[in-house]
Amino acid sequence: MPILNRIAEFHDDMTAWRRDFHQHPELNFQEVRTSGIVAQKLREFGCDEVITGIATTGVVGVIRGRGEGGAIGLRADMDALPIHEESGVPHASTTPGIMHACGHDGHTTMLLGAARYLAETRNFSGTAYMIFQPAEEMGGGGEVMVKEGLFERFPMDRVYGLHNWPNIPAGEIQWRTGPVMAAVADIRIAITGKGAHGAMPHNGNDPIVIAAQIVTALQSIVARNVEPVEAGVVTIGEIKGGNAFNVIPEVVTLRGTARWFLPEVGDILETKVKALASGIAAAFGATAEVHFDRMYPATVNEPASTELATRAARAVAGDAKVKELAKPTMGGEDFSFMLNAKDGAYLMLGAGRSPTDPGVHHPRYDFNDEVLPVGASWWATLVEQQLPRRD
Ligand SMILES: [Zn+2]
Numbered sequence: 541m542p543i544l545n546r547i548a549e550f551h552d553d554m555t556a557w558r559r560d561f562h563q564h565p566e567l568n569f570q571e572v573r574t575s576g577i578v579a580q581k582l583r584e585f586g587c588d589e590v591i592t593g594i595a596t597t598g599v600v601g602v603i604r605g606r607g608e609g610g611a612i613g614l615r616a617d618m619d620a621l622p623i624h625e626e627s628g629v630p631h632a633s634t635t636p637g638i639m640h641a642c643g644h645d646g647h648t649t650m651l652l653g654a655a656r657y658l659a660e661t662r663n664f665s666g667t668a669y670m671i672f673q674p675a676e677e678m679g680g681g682g683e684v685m686v687k688e689g690l691f692e693r694f695p696m697d698r699v700y701g702l703h704n705w706p707n708i709p710a711g712e713i714q715w716r717t718g719p720v721m722a723a724v725a726d727i728r729i730a731i732t733g734k735g736a737h738g739a740m741p742h743n744g745n746d747p748i749v750i751a752a753q754i755v756t757a758l759q760s761i762v763a764r765n766v767e768p769v770e771a772g773v774v775t776i777g778e779i780k781g782g783n784a785f786n787v788i789p790e791v792v793t794l795r796g797t798a799r800w801f802l803p804e805v806g807d808i809l810e811t812k813v814k815a816l817a818s819g820i821a822a823a824f825g826a827t828a829e830v831h832f833d834r835m836y837p838a839t840v841n842e843p844a845s846t847e848l849a850t851r852a853a854r855a856v857a858g859d860a861k862v863k864e865l866a867k868p869t870m871g872g873e874d875f876s877f878m879l880n881a882k883d884g885a886y887l888m889l890g891a892g893r894s895p896t897d898p899g900v901h902h903p904r905y906d907f908n909d910e911v912l913p914v915g916a917s918w919w920a921t922l923v924e925q926q927l928p929r930r931d
């Protein structure tokens with residue numbers, strides 16, 4: 541069973557929906573237009589129930605098959621990014637400074653395609669839940685949906701997600717058991733010393749010198765504290781302090797991110813970031829206020845769900861185009877909150893047009909419409925395979 545024929549028939553419709561979403565991107569928890577269209581289409585397709593307002597702008601469409609059976613959830617994200625689009629495509633963003641640079645317009649469209657097909661054909665038993673979540677990029681919309689009782693209100697056996705990936709050839713699907721995306725923390729450090737004239741440092745306590753020591757010391761954490769075969773990252777991406785060549789400022793702030801897979805590695809990173817920053821500042825007679833805010837846990841694929849997801853992928857894309865992801869990425873993904881609460885899997889859908897395609901979060905990125913029927917068919921096939929008809 542390759543790409544489902546019925547889905548291929550409305551490829552043009554899906555392309556039009558995707559480009560409309562692309563032209564009207566919305567940031568986290570502000571996906572009002574997008575979720576409104578999603579809910580309207582789900583109703584048009586004949587979903588049995590359409591529930592809106594979960595996690596502000598989240599939507600769940602309920603499609604019941606023929607007779608009793610299990611239930612699975614399919615999840616897509618709807619939000620865009622605060623990036624100014626430079627793609628030059630005719631359907632480019634009409635909102636300056638905001639664009640669909642991660643392809644969530646494509647994810648939403650593919651799930652709508654699956655919903656249309658499933659509601660029309662009902663070639664399954666039990667229940668399929670179409671989950672459209674807000675705020676994947678910056679707001680943890682997945683976490684809010686789980687906290688608002690997603691899995692209690694819509695009891696399901698497993699939940700599945702996918703992400704398009706421009707660095708994988710279009711139409712390939714890649715899977716991996718265990719961790720696929722990293723846990724993410726936001727690090728903020730404010731070092732308070734004492735301001736002074738740049739020519740009279742003995743009258744102050746220079747937080748720039750202290751910040752330099754801290755930045756350097758933080759790079760020892762992964763190198764000297766994390767077991768070498770395990771993954772960890774500490775990056776300081778921002779240093780702010782001072783605004784004159786001859787003035788020692790009072791405060792310097794650092795901001796960065798930490799990434800890991802194993803919970804014990806996350807604990808090491810947190811403990812050592814705090815200890816080094818506070819200890820170094822104290823040794824210089826200054827203070828450091830340190831925040832290590834855990835944002836997303838690691839995205840971990842449950843083995844049996846991954847196997848089922850891969851079986852559906854092989855049915856749609858063919859054995860040759862279904863490959864094991866060589867290694868996980870240190871990027872973060874808030875589908876992790878759903879996978880923490882429920883068995884499931886998250887796969888990568890190849891969407892590359894050429895090896896030089898701009899990656900996600902690039903101002904020239906644009907989702908590859910060619911793969912719309914592949915993703916929609918994968919989702920629909922998951923439902924048909926896992927919830928087979930019994931009549
Ligand atoms: Zn993204």
Ligand SMILES: [Zn+2]
Nearest residue numbers: 642643644703
């Ligand atoms: Zn994304």
